[in-house]
Amino acid sequence: xxxxxxxxxxxxxxxxxxxxxxxxxxxxxxxxxxxxxxxxxxxxxxxxxxxxxxxxxxxxxxxxxxxxxxxxxxxxxxxxxxxxxxxxxxxxxxxxxxxxxxxxxxxxxxxxxxxxxxxxxxxxxxxxxxxxxxxxxxxxxxxxxxxxxxxxxxxxxxxxxxxxxxxxxxxxxxxxxxxxxxxxxxxxxxxxxxxxxxxxxxxxxxxxxxxxxxxxxxxxxxxxxxxxxxxxxxxxxx
Numbered sequence: 441x442x443x444x445x446x447x448x449x450x451x452x453x454x455x456x457x458x459x460x461x462x463x464x465x466x467x468x469x470x471x472x473x474x475x476x477x478x479x480x481x482x483x484x485x486x487x488x489x490x491x492x493x494x495x496x497x498x499x500x501x502x503x504x505x506x507x508x509x510x511x512x513x514x515x516x517x518x519x520x521x522x523x524x525x526x527x528x529x530x531x532x533x534x535x536x537x538x539x540x541x542x543x544x545x546x547x548x549x550x551x552x553x554x555x556x557x558x559x560x561x562x563x564x565x566x567x568x569x570x571x572x573x574x575x576x577x578x579x580x581x582x583x584x585x586x587x588x589x590x591x592x593x594x595x596x597x598x599x600x601x602x603x604x605x606x607x608x609x610x611x612x613x614x615x616x617x618x619x620x621x622x623x624x625x626x627x628x629x630x631x632x633x634x635x636x637x638x639x640x641x642x643x644x645x646x647x648x649x650x651x652x653x654x655x656x657x658x659x660x661x662x663x664x665x666x667x668x669x670x671x672x673x674x675x676x677x678x
Contacts, residue, residue: 445489445492448486448489448490448493448670448671449489449493451669451670451671451672452477452490452493452494452495452670453493454669455475455666455669455670456475458653458654458669459473459475459653459657459664461654462653462654462657462658463657465654465658466657466658468657472662473657473661473662473663473664474497474662474663474664475495475497475663475664475666476497476498476499476523476525476646476663476664476665476666477490477495477497477498477499477666477667477670477671478498478499478500478501478525478649478665478666478667478670478671479498479499479500479509479667479671480499480500480501480502480505480506480526480667481502481505482671483509484508484509484512484513486671487509487513487520488513488516490670490671491513491516491517491518491520492517492518496518496519496520496521497520497521497523498520498521498522498523499522499523499524499525499544499665499667500522500523500524500525500526500540501525501526502526503524503526503528503532503535503536504532504535506522506524506539506540507535507539510522510539510540511539521541521542522539522540522541522542523540523541523542523543523544524536524540524542524543524544524545525544525545525607525646525665526545527545527581528543528545528546528551528555530550530551530554533551533554533555533558534554534558536555536566537554537555537556537558537559537560537566538558538559538560538563540566541564541566541567542566542567542568542569542604543555543566543567543568543569544568544569544571544607544646545569545571545581545582545607546568546569546570546571546595547570547571547572547581547582547583547591548591549591549594549595552568552591552594552595552598552601553598555568555600555601556598556599556600556601557600559600559601561600565599565600565601565602566600566601566602567601567602567604567644568595568601568602568603568604569603569604569605569606569607569644569646570583570588570591570592570595570603570605570606570607571583571606571607571608571609572584572585572588572606572607572608572626572629573585573608574608574610574622574625574626574629575610575611575622575625577610577611580609580610580611582607582608582609585625585629588606588629588633589632589633589636589637592633592637592639593637596637596639602641603639603641603642604641604642604643604644605630605642605643605644605645605646605662606626606629606630606633606644606645606646606647607646607647608623608626608646608647609647609649610622610623610626610647612651612652616654616655616658619652619655619656620655620658620659623647623648623652623655623656623658623659623660623661624659624660626645626647626659627645627659627660627661630645630660643662644662644663645660645661645662645663646661646662646663646665647659647661647663647664648661648664648665649664649665649666649667650666650667650668650669653666
């Protein structure tokens with residue numbers, strides 16, 4: 441293992457330790473929160489190094505970039521699970537349906553229908569989450585909370601999709617309790633959908649990132665999306 445491998449391994453283990461400590465502090469069982477490593481802008485080799493440390497789930501914001509990495513790493517030493525966590529436009533649904541295992545950002549029936557229709561018949565159904573604009577941020581994508589139940593009922597009918605839960609990206613707020621309060625709104629909505637629709641596989645609340653994962657776990661997150669704390673600062677090209 442070279443120096444770069446050691447650095448990534450140490451960072452991954454530090455994030456895992458944060459998740460474990462947050463579970464203990466919240467009275468939640470070990471293993472109840474899944475780590476999604478957000479690998480946008482980083483190379484397939486970076487993903488391969490993190491996968492070698494035991495991480496299997498990776499999130500990509502940019503669909504074509506994600507497809508390139510999925511293709512590059514297919515047939516490698518580890519079977520990886522790929523999550524699309526960026527916006528999905530109509531002209532990109534086919535790529536998502538044919539390459540990813542999860543789509544976290546469904547917020548329109550049209551997109552869900554296209555993902556369903558374009559999912560290859562020999563693939564397992566695509567796992568999807570509905571993205572909710574839980575705090576009403578002006579620049580954020582996602583459904584208004586009041587529209588979630590109706591869309592969830594429609595998406596749950598689509599045979600090539602499995603509705604797994606909700607995803608949120610609230611605007612940053614300072615302080616643990618204010619962060620918990622925002623995430624608690626998503627947890628309450630998640631619980632409402634689960635009870636009303638009685639969906640057995642509705643089990644995923646995707647919320648919390650590097651800066652607020654402890655608060656998200658306290659509020660009930662089952663999956664935190666962490667990139668910077670694992671891979672470092674983003675590598676954007678000008």
